[in-house]
Amino acid sequence: RTYLTAGGFKAPGLGRSKKMLGVVTGGAIRLTPPAETIAIAEGIETGLSVLTARPDLAVWVAGSLTNIHGRGMGQGRPHPSPPADRPKLCLPSSIPDMDGPGIRLPDTCRRVLILADADSRDPLFYDALIARAAARFKAEGRDVRVAWPPRGMDFNDLLATQADTPRSEEPT
Numbered sequence: 001r002t003y004l005t006a007g008g009f010k011a012p013g014l015g016r017s018k019k020m021l022g023v024v025t026g027g028a029i030r031l032t033p034p035a036e037t038i039a040i041a042e043g044i045e046t047g048l049s050v051l052t053a054r055p056d057l058a059v060w061v062a063g064s065l066t067n068i069h070g071r072g073m074g075q076g077r078p079h080p081s082p083p084a085d086r087p088k089l090c091l092p093s094s095i096p097d098m099d100g101p102g103i104r105l106p107d108t109c110r111r112v113l114i115l116a117d118a119d120s121r122d123p124l125f126y127d128a129l130i131a132r133a134a135a136r137f138k139a140e141g142r143d144v145r146v147a148w149p150p151r152g153m154d155f156n157d158l159l160a161t162q163a164d165t166p167r168s169e170e171p172t
Contacts, residue, residue: 026104029061037111039147040068040103041155046115049159057113062103065126068114069133071100076128083122091128096136111143117154 028040031047035058041047047061062068072093082089105112114133120126130146137144149158 025067025102027063027067028103029063031061032058034058034106034108036108037113038105038109039113039115041115042068042117043154043156045156046117046154049156050115053155053159059115060103060105065129067102069096069129070102070136071097072132073097079124081124091125092132094128094131094135096132096139098136098139101136102133105137105140105142109142111145112137114144114146115155116146116148118149118151119154119157123151 029044029047031051037058039047039050039054039057039059041050041059041061042065043063044061047059050057051059069092073095074093076091076093079089079091114130114137116130117126134144134146147155149155153161
């Protein structure tokens with residue numbers, strides 16, 4: 001469950017506004033029919049925001065980051081700046097376990113656009129998981145791109161910021 005305002009933005013003041021119910025591995029919330037290029041978002045608010053900005057793009061929602069990157073093989077390199085309470089923390093492996101995939105895409109999907117979030121508390125850890133996701137889709141024979149909003153934001157934040165920005169009436 002994700003709570004949104006009538007305008008499609010994250011609803012403020014609800015405490016923990018997201019909750020997954022049940023198993024999501026392998027599944028997707030298909031906001032559009034399949035296409036040769038599918039943009040994959042972690043959360044519904046990101047997917048809806050991108051679809052609002054780019055209605056021509058096929059957008060599916062994985063429901064969780066784990067469902068985008070799937071399982072990894074082995075251990076990643078040591079974290080260069082681990083939290084004090086976890087001094088031996090390693091980054092996630094960038095090698096995908098192809099027997100433990102996440103979201104399943106149709107064979108007709110030739111290109112994947114991963115809609116990353118740039119608001120993680122640990123950007124290095126998050127970036128390693130996105131790298132694994134990209135490696136997984138590439139191993140499936142797909143062309144992969146990653147779209148990043150500005151650091152500290154996700155695409156819903158970006159759309160909300162743009163919605164608050166006055167627009168000039170003059171052509172540019």
